[in-house]
Amino acid sequence: MEKIRIAVRKFDPFESTLRKLWDAFSLQNNIKMEAEMVALELHDLYETTISDKGLKEGKWDIAHINTDWIFDAANENAVLNLFSLIGENPPENYPFGWHKSLLHLQKLSNGIFGLPFHDGPECLIYRKDLFEDETEKENFKKQFGYELSTPKTWQEFSEIATFFNRPEQNLYGAVFANYPDGHNMVFDFCLQLWTRGGSLLNKKNQIDIHNEAAIKALDFYRKMVNDKNAVHPKSREFGSVEAGLAFAEGQAAMAINWFGFASMAEVIEESKVKGKIDITSLPSDPGHKTASLNVYWLYTIGSGSKHKKLAYDFLRFATTPESDKLLTTEGGIGCRKSTWKDAEINTLIPFYHKLEMLHENALTLPQTPIWPKVAELIDGVVLKAIETDISSAILLEETQKKIRELSQGTTLHGSVKN
Structure with missing residues (x-):
């Protein structure tokens, strides 16, 4: 029997939501076709959908693609341009139901290559029960001489992490995601750079990470994540x-x-910190502004799908x-403004309305076909910084040379706000 195949980003809330949505959609529209949903880790998802041409060749009908990859996917003609479908039969309250920052990255060369699925910019998540005790x-005041509050500078972040680090209680000052998957450490590096007044782009709009702010960013980050007196050992x-x-536990x-x-930590069953958490803006270096990073997930349709109309009808649903x-009550993050302001959601997750504030400070990554390769290089340099004593300046200079080689003959799409 023929099935519609969906490549899903592996994450329990995504998987449960998609299953419930397909069941409801099938029932409502009397659809007899089954959906085969395959949950995949980041690297495997990119590989099967884009590198191995799964979307282009019709192996996948629908896929979760994040905005880091959408330029690449559109460039490879892997994903369907939804422009005319949206024109004929738009999703409910499109485009006004979404914040503008969730609609621009999938718009390329007069095409629209996906609909917002899951979002939630980077922020500082903290245990308010500890901070308010x-x-x-x-x-804290006795030890450091100033009032305990959410850190405004990276120096304060480091001191507060040390203060709350209590391995004997299975409590650590901070937890990072340092597994080298081409994403987390890249984003952390960008946030460190931006909150020190730096940019990924030089005046000629070229990617350039060999500069003073980048050196400071890498210096702080490698020292921070290696601090056994402040950071979760795993x-x-x-x-x-x-x-x-780990934070939820x-x-x-x-x-x-x-x-x-x-x-997620407010809604999943295994969370031990429900009602004890809050979020705020990231720290920054004195004299510089906070920043957030907006990378979001899209629903996309494979250009090679044999079920394009059915796939689009499901995306609208x-x-x-x-x-x-x-999606939000399952543990993901809804993208619509109506969800952000929903009274029931804000009772369940008291800080949900703060999403709008994060979006106001959210920057985006450069849109260029080489970005996935640049991200791999940045991931590699951050890992090398953490694992070796080679100076940050040398590491960044070497990486910049490789970026320059990749950059020959490529241009950025539009301008990037940062």
């Missing part, structure tokens, strides 16, 4: 999902991670206000 506040093995779960006072993991809210 009178004894903790008193002890950070090296953790991707963002594992780091998010009460193993860290702070985490720099996607908003979705703060939300999967992005209704009700479906968006379901």
Whole structure:
């Protein structure tokens, strides 16, 4: 029997939501076709959908593609341009139901290559029960000479992480996601760079990571994640999902991670910190502004799919206000403004309305066909910095040479706000 095949980003809330949505969609529309959903880790997902031409050749009808990859996917003609389908039969309240920052990365060369699925910019997630505890506040002031509050600078972040690091209680000051998958450490590096006034681009709009702000960013980050008196010892093995779960299990006072993991920690059964968490903006160096990073997930349709109309009808169903809210209650992050402001959601997750604030400070990564390869190089240089004593300046200079070689003859799509 013929099936519609969906490549899903491996994450329990995504998998359960998709299954429930397909069942409801099939029932409502009397669809007899089954959906085969395959949950995949990041690297495997990119490989099967784009590198191995799975979307282009019709192996996958629908796939979760993140905005880091969408330029690549569109460039390879892997994903269907939804422009005319949206024109004929738009999703409910399109485009006004979404914040503008969730609609621009999938718009390329007059095409629209996906619909927003899951989001939640990077932020500082913290244990408000610890930060608000009178004894903790008193002890902190005695030790450091200033009031305990969420860190405004990276120096404060480091001191607070040291203060809350209590291995004997299975509590660590901070948890990072240092597993080298081409994503988490790249994003961490970008955040360190931006919050020091740096940019990924030089004045000629070329990717350039060999500069003073980048050196400072890498210097701080390598020292921070290697600090055994402040950081969860399993950070090296953790991707963002594992780091998010460790936080939910009460193993860290702070985490720099996607908003979705703060939300997840309020709704999943195994969470030990429900009602004890909050989020805020990231620290920055004195004299510089905070920043966030907006990378979001899209629903896309394979250009080689034999079920394009059915796939698009499902995407419209999967992005209704009700479906968006379901994703949130399952532990993902809805993308619609209606979900962000929903009273029931904000009772369940008291900081949910702060998504709008994060989007106002959210920067994006350069859109260029070489970005996935540049990301691999940045991932590699951060890993090397963590594992060796080679100076940050030398490491970044070597990496910049490789980026320059990759860059020959490529241009950036549009301008990047940072």
